[in-house]
Amino acid sequence: MAEKSTASPTPQTPSPLPRRRPSRVQYVEVECRSSGKTRRFAANTDARSAVEVINMRLKKEEVGLPAALHIEAVKDGEEPIVFGPNSILVSYGDGWKLQTVTQADLFPTEEIRDRDVGRISKQAFDSGVLHPKKRASKPFRLLYILKIVFAFIFIFVLAAIFTMFLDYLPELILFVK
Structure with missing residues (x-):
């Protein structure tokens, strides 16, 4: 006659890949100079994505504040480290903090800020986040x-x-x- 087959539970095989232990730093904090708020991002976030998120929140929550151009790491007495658009955000340890940079930070005087800053910032930081204001076409x-x-x-x-x-x-x- 027909035999009954009993299904035995399959033993779990160990994964061939070693398990990654979570690193000590699981997030990176970036201080938004426009709003004064600190934003947290995952450890492997690229700078372009972080700037886009910060600008999106600035546009949505705090209307009228200047947009972020890029992110840099600063420490008293040290030269700032500028993160390019494809750079991964990294915390450099004690004393270093990540913060955004705005047009007002780059060009502190109003006469320079009122000039064609969009063109200068586009050349200096071509990150895809910057969209200089298009000049309105004047009718003839x-x-x-x-x-x-x-x-x-x-x-x-x-x-x-x-x-x-x-x-x-x-x-x-x-x-x-």
């Missing part, structure tokens, strides 16, 4: 068109004067002799 104005027409008329008048001068040049030479 009547004065602009009149200036162009005047320039063409002036060119034709000047050409006519030179043509007449060249036509009468042989007579002028004979008169002088």
Whole structure:
């Protein structure tokens, strides 16, 4: 007759990959200079993603505050370490802190800030996060068109004067002799 098969529980085989123990630092803290809040990010977050999240929250929660351009690690008496867009955020230990940098931080005086800062920051930090304000296209104005027409008329008048001068040049030479 037919035998009954009994299913025995399968023993769990050990995974061929070693188990990763969680590292000591599981997150990185970044201080937002615009809002003063500290944001936490996972240990392997790239700088572009962190800046995008910070700017998104600034736009949503604190309207009117300047957007972050990039992230840098700072410590008193040390040169800041700037994180590029594809850099992984890393905490450097005691005394070092990660913070955002805004246009106001880069260009503290108002006269420089009011200039074409979008162009400068786009060249300096091409991270995909920066979107300089597009200039609004101005419609053609009547004065602009009149200036162009005047320039063409002036060119034709000047050409006519030179043509007449060249036509009468042989007579002028004979008169002088």
